[in-house]
Amino acid sequence: MSEKTKYITELRESATFDRSTMAEIRRAADTGIYDIRGWGAKRKLPHFDDLLFLGASMSRYPLEGYREKCNTQVTLGTRFAKKPIVIETPVTIAGMSFGALSANAKEALGRGASAVGTSTTTGDGGMTPEERGQSTKLVYQYLPSRYGMNPDDLRKADAIEVVLGQGAKPGGGGMLLGQKITERVAKMRTLPMGVDQRSACRHPDWTGPDDLAIKILELREITDWQVPIYIKVGATRTYYDVKLAVKAGADVIVVDGMQGGTAATQEVFIEHVGIPTMAAIPQAVQALQEMGMHRKVQLIVSGGIRNGADVAKCMALGADAVAIGTAALIALGCNDPKYDEEFKAIGSAAGFYDDYHEGKDPAGISTQDPELSKRLDPVEGGRRLANYLRVLTMEAQTLARACGKNDMRHLEPEDLVALTVESAAMARVPLAGTNWIPGANNY
Amino acid sequence: MRTVDLATQTVRDLNQALHDQAKQCTETEWEVLNPKGQHNLAVGLDQKLKVDIKGHAGYYCGGMNKEADIVVHGSAGQGVAENMMSGSVRVKGNASSSAGATSIGGLLVIEGDAGSRCGISMKGSDIVVTGNVGHMSCFMGQAGTLVVCGDAGDALGDSLYEVHIYVKGEVKSLGADCIAKEMRDEHIEELSEVLKRAGVDEDPHAFKRYGSARQLYNFKVDNASAY
Numbered sequence: 102m103s104e105k106t107k108y109i110t111e112l113r114e115s116a117t118f119d120r121s122t123m124a125e126i127r128r129a130a131d132t133g134i135y136d137i138r139g140w141g142a143k144r145k146l147p148h149f150d151d152l153l154f155l156g157a158s159m160s161r162y163p164l165e166g167y168r169e170k171c172n173t174q175v176t177l178g179t180r181f182a183k184k185p186i187v188i189e190t191p192v193t194i195a196g197m198s199f200g201a202l203s204a205n206a207k208e209a210l211g212r213g214a215s216a217v218g219t220s221t222t223t224g225d226g227g228m229t230p231e232e233r234g235q236s237t238k239l240v241y242q243y244l245p246s247r248y249g250m251n252p253d254d255l256r257k258a259d260a261i262e263v264v265l266g267q268g269a270k271p272g273g274g275g276m277l278l279g280q281k282i283t284e285r286v287a288k289m290r291t292l293p294m295g296v297d298q299r300s301a302c303r304h305p306d307w308t309g310p311d312d313l314a315i316k317i318l319e320l321r322e323i324t325d326w327q328v329p330i331y332i333k334v335g336a337t338r339t340y341y342d343v344k345l346a347v348k349a350g351a352d353v354i355v356v357d358g359m360q361g362g363t364a365a366t367q368e369v370f371i372e373h374v375g376i377p378t379m380a381a382i383p384q385a386v387q388a389l390q391e392m393g394m395h396r397k398v399q400l401i402v403s404g405g406i407r408n409g410a411d412v413a414k415c416m417a418l419g420a421d422a423v424a425i426g427t428a429a430l431i432a433l434g435c436n437d438p439k440y441d442e443e444f445k446a447i448g449s450a451a452g453f454y455d456d457y458h459e460g461k462d463p464a465g466i467s468t469q470d471p472e473l474s475k476r477l478d479p480v481e482g483g484r485r486l487a488n489y490l491r492v493l494t495m496e497a498q499t500l501a502r503a504c505g506k507n508d509m510r511h512l513e514p515e516d517l518v519a520l521t522v523e524s525a526a527m528a529r530v531p532l533a534g535t536n537w538i539p540g541a542n543n544y
Numbered sequence: 545m546r547t548v549d550l551a552t553q554t555v556r557d558l559n560q561a562l563h564d565q566a567k568q569c570t571e572t573e574w575e576v577l578n579p580k581g582q583h584n585l586a587v588g589l590d591q592k593l594k595v596d597i598k599g600h601a602g603y604y605c606g607g608m609n610k611e612a613d614i615v616v617h618g619s620a621g622q623g624v625a626e627n628m629m630s631g632s633v634r635v636k637g638n639a640s641s642s643a644g645a646t647s648i649g650g651l652l653v654i655e656g657d658a659g660s661r662c663g664i665s666m667k668g669s670d671i672v673v674t675g676n677v678g679h680m681s682c683f684m685g686q687a688g689t690l691v692v693c694g695d696a697g698d699a700l701g702d703s704l705y706e707v708h709i710y711v712k713g714e715v716k717s718l719g720a721d722c723i724a725k726e727m728r729d730e731h732i733e734e735l736s737e738v739l740k741r742a743g744v745d746e747d748p749h750a751f752k753r754y755g756s757a758r759q760l761y762n763f764k765v766d767n768a769s770a771y
Contacts, residue, residue, distance in 0.1 A: 306623035323588030
């Protein structure tokens, strides 16, 4: 043993240049292109696990589980629309495009959502007959690219969602690489087959909130003021964005935190832009309350919702409903361990797969390959999603009843405490066991 | 002919009356008085109607039009005939920015000048501008034809897909991946047909053709400086 090595007890890895960081530097040097992937932020972020409910005891009166009702029905779009959407559970399905997802996956999402009386949402690629046919409540996204946008589908929609951004990439446009631009996808988007499709990040015919107000009026005129109009923003300057969205005339505002997923964008975008969902909700609620519009303009939040506790915590912070994307895909079979060998064959592993843009998903969800797509049975997928949505709803009800609430929307910030100083500051609830909310009352 | 006077009726009244014609067509000729630059006039029509707007129109006039023939006897604001599906929109005066944005079909004729981003993300319509067009016109244009009888501003056809662009006058600059292309017989024929349909008397041989070089269709690191 050399003089030097005899004192080394273990190899020491750099915290700054760890193996993952070095691998990315080598990959960049080899290829000359940034890393593109799907999924959402993978770094550890302050999240709903850092919050706890204060169940009822002496000072609060709980409701009896299984016997006393706890309402989960929410009406969205009560501000201007003649026909607001009534959802039976406060969990909706977020916008995901046909193109990013297979037709079977879109159909499965529609089937699952419809089975429990909630809504699903189109994406950057237009409305497919499969999803319209299987979705009793379908939200039609109005995106900068306007791929597949047409007045017939607009009038078939139960709501319109004007998308300004999404949590995984606020300020960025869409991306669907050539390997997924099949003949059908190309036709729906009026694009040549096989091109790398990069959707614009700005809308082509309006440039600010004053213009957006006119645009929203146009959409209302075209649809004879029948359906609600949502505005979706990625969570960044949420307080100001929500105020401007209300001013622009939104019926419903969707705030998507940085844990929200995407089909494809740059890794640097996913991990370094936006704010966590938990931090965005209080900003949005404050903006609505200051304008006297809380509960009048409904708030849907998304980004990292996994279980009924997350649902209940979002609602306690003031949301009217939540939307799920990644979790819904997992319920369908995304990253299922039964395909582990096939995931490994394409350089990933079950539980790690995020290369949605490559279109090789062994689970048949984020692909346009006809053979892979067949692996997802839309009926079975729909059944699985419906099961999952029911569990989310029952879990959220359990927590609401424990807090003495007979309506999910009666949950309030007072029902919550935080485990960490940072989550207390972001969620604006006290650190557990104290009355300290960092930043509140100049304290 | 049925007349809607916007001095006494609302834009909602107008659009609802026009939409009702899609269910049961009782009157094909319409006249709109006193538009005074109001927004969202005659949007979402879905019937073979003739609509004459006697004055200036604000934003999105004729938006998402299907089948109808709309004439603006004045100038039009931003996004005239945006996402038009079929039919026609004719602007007797000038048009503001984003004229014909994302339009999928039909014919848009602007008898004056058009502002910036004319034909942005167009998806199959035909747009004829007898005057000039502003900067970034036909940005990310996907399909259809854009005919400019005057001059074009900076960055014409930036990030272009498959729109055929014809310009008679000067082009201040071409956008990324947009190049001048040979004017072959089939292009003369195509341009002649569009000009004829637009009722514009111009010699198609006096135009130059521009289209996509298709170098940015798939990402190549060597093109990074073009983005």
